[in-house]
Amino acid sequence: MSDHPLILGIETSCDETGVGLVRGCELLGDEVASSVDQHARFGGVVPEVASRAHLEAMTPTVQRALDSAGVKLSDVDAIAVTAGPGLAGALLVGVSAAKAYAMALDKPLYGVNHLVGHVAVDQLEHGPLPKPAVALLVSGGHTSLLLVNDLATDVVSLGDTVDDAAGEAYDKVARLLDLPYPGGPPIDRAARTGNARGIRFPRGKWGDGTYDFSFSGLKTAVARHVEDAERAGQPLVVADIAAAFQESVVDVLTRKAVDACVEHGVSTLVISGGVAANSALRALAEERCREAGIELRVPRPRLCTDNGAMIAALGAEVVAAGLPASTLELGTDTSLPVESPLAV
Amino acid sequence: MLLLAFDTATPAVTAAIGESSADGAFTLRASASSVDARRHGELLGPTIRRLTEEAGVGLGDLDGVAVGIGPGPYTGLRVGLATAHALSDALGVPCHGVTTLDALAFATGRTEPFVAMTDARRKEVFWARYDDHLTRVGEVRVDRPAEVDTASLPLVGHGADMYADVLGDAAAAPEPLHPDAAAMVELALLRLHRGEELPEPNPLYLRRPDAVAPGAPKKVRQWVK
Numbered sequence: 001m002s003d004h005p006l007i008l009g010i011e012t013s014c015d016e017t018g019v020g021l022v023r024g025c026e027l028l029g030d031e032v033a034s035s036v037d038q039h040a041r042f043g044g045v046v047p048e049v050a051s052r053a054h055l056e057a058m059t060p061t062v063q064r065a066l067d068s069a070g071v072k073l074s075d076v077d078a079i080a081v082t083a084g085p086g087l088a089g090a091l092l093v094g095v096s097a098a099k100a101y102a103m104a105l106d107k108p109l110y111g112v113n114h115l116v117g118h119v120a121v122d123q124l125e126h127g128p129l130p131k132p133a134v135a136l137l138v139s140g141g142h143t144s145l146l147l148v149n150d151l152a153t154d155v156v157s158l159g160d161t162v163d164d165a166a167g168e169a170y171d172k173v174a175r176l177l178d179l180p181y182p183g184g185p186p187i188d189r190a191a192r193t194g195n196a197r198g199i200r201f202p203r204g205k206w207g208d209g210t211y212d213f214s215f216s217g218l219k220t221a222v223a224r225h226v227e228d229a230e231r232a233g234q235p236l237v238v239a240d241i242a243a244a245f246q247e248s249v250v251d252v253l254t255r256k257a258v259d260a261c262v263e264h265g266v267s268t269l270v271i272s273g274g275v276a277a278n279s280a281l282r283a284l285a286e287e288r289c290r291e292a293g294i295e296l297r298v299p300r301p302r303l304c305t306d307n308g309a310m311i312a313a314l315g316a317e318v319v320a321a322g323l324p325a326s327t328l329e330l331g332t333d334t335s336l337p338v339e340s341p342l343a344v
Numbered sequence: 345m346l347l348l349a350f351d352t353a354t355p356a357v358t359a360a361i362g363e364s365s366a367d368g369a370f371t372l373r374a375s376a377s378s379v380d381a382r383r384h385g386e387l388l389g390p391t392i393r394r395l396t397e398e399a400g401v402g403l404g405d406l407d408g409v410a411v412g413i414g415p416g417p418y419t420g421l422r423v424g425l426a427t428a429h430a431l432s433d434a435l436g437v438p439c440h441g442v443t444t445l446d447a448l449a450f451a452t453g454r455t456e457p458f459v460a461m462t463d464a465r466r467k468e469v470f471w472a473r474y475d476d477h478l479t480r481v482g483e484v485r486v487d488r489p490a491e492v493d494t495a496s497l498p499l500v501g502h503g504a505d506m507y508a509d510v511l512g513d514a515a516a517a518p519e520p521l522h523p524d525a526a527a528m529v530e531l532a533l534l535r536l537h538r539g540e541e542l543p544e545p546n547p548l549y550l551r552r553p554d555a556v557a558p559g560a561p562k563k564v565r566q567w568v569k
Contacts, residue, residue, distance in 0.1 A: 041557050042556075042558065043557070046553055048553035048554065049555060051418065051419070051422060052549070054422075054426075055422050055425055058426055058429060058430065059429045059432075062430075073433075073434055088419070089418070092385045092419060092422065092423060092426075093422050093426045094426075096388070096389075096422070096423045096424075097426045097427070097429065097430040098430075099389040100389070100426070100428075100429075100430035100431045100434065101434050103389060103392065103403060103431070104403050104430070104431050104435050105434055175558070220564050223563075224564055224565060227563060227564065228565075327390075328389035328390045328393055329386045329387075329390055330386070331385060331386050332385060
């Protein structure tokens with residue numbers, strides 16, 4: 001793989017400062033500094049806290065990634081950075097640093113799309129992605145279903161959440177159940193011993209003929225259930241509530257993802273983003289993909305959450321496609337559409 | 345010594361390349377400033393590139409980088425700092441901090457005491473007192489304009505201009521309003537030549553992030569009493 005250019009990827013869209021080094025589909029280095037502990041007591045990411053942490057972590061994380069990959073900055077052939085979507089102040093730290101590295105090293109700069117990066121990262125684990133593929137991105141900030149014809153040039157949005165992201169619903173339900181932030185892991189753990197059939201929570205936008213999602217009604221239904229139990233003086237069966245809530249989320253996610261594959265005649269489904277680490281989502285997706293004859297690809301949890309390797313992986317695709325580099329005037333775009341793998 | 349300096353802690357994006365000889369004589373090689381509070385991220389990189397072309401030097405020729413560490417509105421401030429940290433890392437040269445108000449004060453050339461002020465947003469100013477253009481008295485602070493202890497000294501900077509109605513006659517001649525990297529690079533080279541310590545290139549925020557821990561979740565049921 002050594003004939004492929006060495007791409008340095010920088011990611012600062014939310015609360016992880018990620019730096020990755022990639023050649024083609026080969027992962028060489030991947031270091032992340034997270035500020036998640038600083039946000040825990042606020043129950044969600046505080047943008048200013050995240051931005052301050054990015055500035056402190058940026059160059060040390062670059063150095064750690066270079067060390068772990070056993071390469072030098074002067075070996076880098078191109079720099080890729082998340083230009084959006086994400087938090088404005090957080091994105092700006094990464095983009096500013098990336099421009100400076102590009103200028104100092106006299107190498108091309110590519111501002112790329114965070115969401116498409118979540119799909120591209122799977123290539124580091126499972127090799128080149130068959131074309132086309134369907135991708136389900138589920139995280140604290142995003143819930144999107146994509147038709148990926150080409151990672152660098154042709155990504156189509158099939159559906160999105162109309163309100164809360166799936167991971168956000170996990171965080172909010174965790175608060176209702178007095179579980180810690182972030183809510184995904186504790187709910188997943190609690191659900192393992194719970195009975196998912198005891199309570200029936202709604203499935204948002206189930207069978208509505210779109211590939212959109214909705215989780216805010218589900219969160220309210222859990223809140224109602226909790227309040228009703230408290231008012232009736234009944235103890236909360238956290239495991240059952242967690243299991244029923246989780247069942248409702250993963251049922252809709254996997255159903256719509258598999259339906260999208262079938263409708264578009266696609267035989268590969270990628271699930272990525274922080275929520276892809278969820279054991280119930282993985283289990284149900286595996287079952288339904290097997291039944292439908294679809295190959296399921298889920299990167300290992302470390303690559304599913306935000307990291308710099310995913311940005312380097314997309315950068316490698318963009319470079320290989322021969323797309324023009326970004327200029328030094330590259331801005332950040334907090335709502336960069338997924339149809340733009342490369343920001344202009 | 346060839347030094348690149350820039351500051352993004354105020355509405356201005358300002359950058360300069362300066363040089364000091366062995367005897368400390370200063371030469372400004374190139375400088376540029378623009379005022380656009382919402383485009384620091386877009387403006388700084390192209391400005392640096394233009395300056396190097398104008399000065400006929402490469403980034404690899406630099407002996408160091410100096411950056412304004414504020415205080416200043418945080419998002420813009422971080423553009424300069426992130427850029428400086430990465431340039432210094434990639435070029436393998438030192439990165440020095442310069443307090444933004446000190447650069448503003450230096451540019452006044454004043455020999456009598458005065459107060460420098462910049463906009464801190466939220467109806468507050470960042471400010472500091474100076475005995476002269478080179479000598480700050482005490483720490484940099486953030487306060488409401490009416491609460492600043494100006495000691496009836498003349499006031500300079502955009503903060504003084506913005507709140508002239510509250511600050512009165514002392515704010516009658518507030519120029520220069522914004523820091524200029526041409527002065528910043530000269531100040532940094534002067535301090536380095538004298539063997540003085542420059543601040544670490546870390547941001548002066550002066551305020552904690554606005555964030556409050558959430559209370560109990562809102563009730564979703566409306567109970568009939």
